[in-house]
Amino acid sequence: MAAELKFAKTHEWIRPEADGLATVGISAYAVEALTDLVFMQLPAVGKRVKAGESFGEIESVKAVSDLYAPVSGEVVAVNSTLPGQLDLLGKDPYDAGWIMKIRPDDPAEMAGLLDQAAYDAVVKNSAH
Amino acid sequence: MAADEALGAEAERTGLPLIRFYGWSRPTVSLGAFQKLADAQAIPDIASAALVRRPSGGGAIVHGSDLTYALAVPKQHPLGQTAQQLYTAAHTAMAAVLQASGIEARLYAAEPMDAEFFCFSRRAGGDLVVAGAGDGPTAIDPKIMGSAQRRLAGAVVQHGSLLLRTNPGVGSVARHPGLEDLVPALRPPAARMLADSWLALLGPALGGSFGWESGRFVAANERDIAARIAGYADSRWLARR
Numbered sequence: 476m477a478a479e480l481k482f483a484k485t486h487e488w489i490r491p492e493a494d495g496l497a498t499v500g501i502s503a504y505a506v507e508a509l510t511d512l513v514f515m516q517l518p519a520v521g522k523r524v525k526a527g528e529s530f531g532e533i534e535s536v537k538a539v540s541d542l543y544a545p546v547s548g549e550v551v552a553v554n555s556t557l558p559g560q561l562d563l564l565g566k567d568p569y570d571a572g573w574i575m576k577i578r579p580d581d582p583a584e585m586a587g588l589l590d591q592a593a594y595d596a597v598v599k600n601s602a603h
Numbered sequence: 604m605a606a607d608e609a610l611g612a613e614a615e616r617t618g619l620p621l622i623r624f625y626g627w628s629r630p631t632v633s634l635g636a637f638q639k640l641a642d643a644q645a646i647p648d649i650a651s652a653a654l655v656r657r658p659s660g661g662g663a664i665v666h667g668s669d670l671t672y673a674l675a676v677p678k679q680h681p682l683g684q685t686a687q688q689l690y691t692a693a694h695t696a697m698a699a700v701l702q703a704s705g706i707e708a709r710l711y712a713a714e715p716m717d718a719e720f721f722c723f724s725r726r727a728g729g730d731l732v733v734a735g736a737g738d739g740p741t742a743i744d745p746k747i748m749g750s751a752q753r754r755l756a757g758a759v760v761q762h763g764s765l766l767l768r769t770n771p772g773v774g775s776v777a778r779h780p781g782l783e784d785l786v787p788a789l790r791p792p793a794a795r796m797l798a799d800s801w802l803a804l805l806g807p808a809l810g811g812s813f814g815w816e817s818g819r820f821v822a823a824n825e826r827d828i829a830a831r832i833a834g835y836a837d838s839r840w841l842a843r844r
Contacts, residue, residue, distance in 0.1 A: 485756050508685045513717065514637045527756070532636070536717055536727050538686040538752035538759075539636040539660040601684050 480569065481545065481585050482594035483527075488569065489545040489585060492576070496551060497585070500573045501533075501542065501564065504598045511536040512561040517553040518575060524548060526584060531574065546584040548577035604657060605831035607673035607760055608753075609824050614675035615757035620809045622674045623820060624798055630667040630772030633657045633762075635722075635751060640842050642720055648774025656841050659762040661751030662722035665777050670765040670794045675758050682809060683759045686752055687729060693763060694731045696804035697748055700797060705789050706782065707734040708747065722749045723766060723779035731765075736785040745780050767794060 480488045486505035490498045506512075514534040524530040524544035531542040553575045557563060564572040579585065589597065606623065614621050631653040634643055643654055643663060652665065674693060676683040682692050694710055701708035711730040719725045723746050726732070731748035750763030768781035783790075792800070806812035821828060834840060 510686065511715075516637070534635075534637050534660045535686060536715065537660060537690055537729075537750070538754050539658065540754040541756065543756055601679075 480591060481588035482591070482597075483543060483545040483588055484597055485543040487543055487545050489588065490569075491579075491582065491585060495578065495582070496576045497546070497548070497579050497582070498573050499545060499575050499577060500568055502594070502598075503565075503568045504601075505540075506565045506568055506572075509533065509535045509538065509540060512564065515558045515561060517555070517558065518550045520550055520553060522550045524550060524577060542574065544577075545588055546577070546579050547581070548579040550575050551578050552576040604655065604835045605828045606821055606824070607675070607762065608658065608831050609828045610673055610675040610820065611753070611755050611758040611760040612827070613820070613824070614677050615755070618677050618679070620674065620676045620680065620811070620813075621820070622672055622802070622805075622813060624670065624672050626671070627666045629653055630665065630770055631655060632773075632777070633664050633666060634841075635659065635661045635663065636753070637844055638663060638720070639844050646720070646776060648776040648778075652773055652777075654841060655835075656843070657751070657762055658753040659751040659760065660753075661749065661762075662717075662725045663720055664722045664749070664764050665770045665773050665779075666764065667772055668766070668768045668770040668781060670767060670797060672763050672765075672798075674761045674763070676761070676809065678754075678757050678759060680809070686754070686759075689752070689759060689761055690750055691729045692808045693750055693761065693805060694729055694748060696808055697765060697797075697801050698731055699804055700800040701731075701733075701747075701782070703800070704792060706786050707736070708732070709734045709744070711744070711746070713743075721777065721779065722746075722751075722764070725749070733782075733785050736780075745785055747782060747785070765797065 486502045516532045518530045526547045529541040530544045634656045682689045698708040716726045732744035748765045753760045766781040768783040769778045802813040
C-alpha cells in the first residue's frame with residue numbers, strides 16, 4: 476500500500492492517482508507526534524498550493540502545526556469529513572485520513588520527494 | 604507575534620535555540636490560533652483589554668501581570684521533535700526554580716480539561732500547577748504556567764506565560780491567581796530573577812546556555828519583523844475564526 480507513496484521531509488505524503496490527480500495526507504509518524512488533535516483547517520477547493528508552502532493547519536492540545544504542500548498545484552477536493560472526525564488521521568492516515576486531492580502543475584515534481592525507505596530513514600533519525 | 608515568528612526563522616537559520624521575554628503596555632488578551640473571536644467578544648470582563656491572536660495554539664491568556672516568553676527551537680533539535688518534550692522541559696525547569704523558593708510547583712498529570720476559554724482555566728499534561736494552593740480541600744491545583752506551540756517547517760516557536768499576580772485590568776471571570784496571590788508569605792522572586800534562574804536550568808536542558816542580548820534581536824531584525832507585522836496587523840488575522 477505505502478510503496479507508491481512519496482513523502483516530504485515535513486511529513487506529508489502524496490500519491491499519484493490514475494486520473495492525473497494526486498492525493499495528499501500526513502504520515503502516521505506525524506499524527507503520532509502531534510497527539511490529541513483538536514482542530515483542523517482545510518484549504519479551499521480551487522486554491523493554488525505551492526510546493527513547500529503551508530496549505531492548512533492542524534491543532535493539537537499544545538501545538539498548531541502547518542501542513543506543507545509536497546508539490547505545486549490546484550486543490551480539486553478536500554476530505555470534508557476530517558475536521559469532524561480527526562481520529563481518521565490516526566486510524567487510517569493513508570486512506571480514509573486523506574486531506575486533499577490536487578491537480579499537480581508538474582507531476583514530475585513528485586520524483587524529487589522521498590520514497591518510503593528514505594522517509595523511514597528521516598523518521599529514524601528524528602527519533603534519536 | 605511578528606518578532607516571535609522572526610525568532611523562529613532565526614533559530615532555523617542558526618540551528619540555535621533562542622528565547623525572548625516581553626511585556627505589555629496595557630492589559631491584553633491573546634487568543635489561541637483557532638479560538639473564536641466571537642467567544643472573546645462575548646465576555647464583558649475582558650471588554651476593556653486589547654485583543655491579539657497568537658499563531659500558537661491553546662487557550663486565551665490575559666497578559667500584563669505575567670512573565671511572557673517565546674522560545675524558538677530548530678526542528679532538528681532533540682527537543683524540537685515532539686510537542687510534549689519541549690513543553691515538559693520548559694515547565695520542569697521552572698518547577699525547579701519555584702521549588703527552590705519553597706513553592707510546591709508540580710507538573711499536572713491528571714485528566715486534561717481543554718474546553719475552557721482561558722488557558723489558566725484549562726489543564727493539560729505538563730502544565731505547571733501549585734500543589735495544594737487551591738481554594739478549599741477539593742479544589743484543583745491552580746495553574747501557574749502554560750505554554751503552546753507553533754510548529755513551523757524548520758523550527759518550533761513555543762509561547763508561554765508564568766502568572767506573577769492576578770491581573771487587575773480585567774473582570775473577575777478573567778482573573779486567575781498568580782504566584783504572589785498563591786504564596787504571599789514566600790514573596791516570590793522578581794520577574795527578572797525568575798527568568799535568570801529559569802534560563803540557568805533551561806539552557807543545559809537544551810544542551811547549552813543562554814546569554815542576554817537586551818533588545819538586540821528586534822533591532823537587528825527590524826525590517827524582517829516589520830514585513831511580518833503586516834500579516835498580524837491585518838484585521839482578518841484576528842477575525843480568522
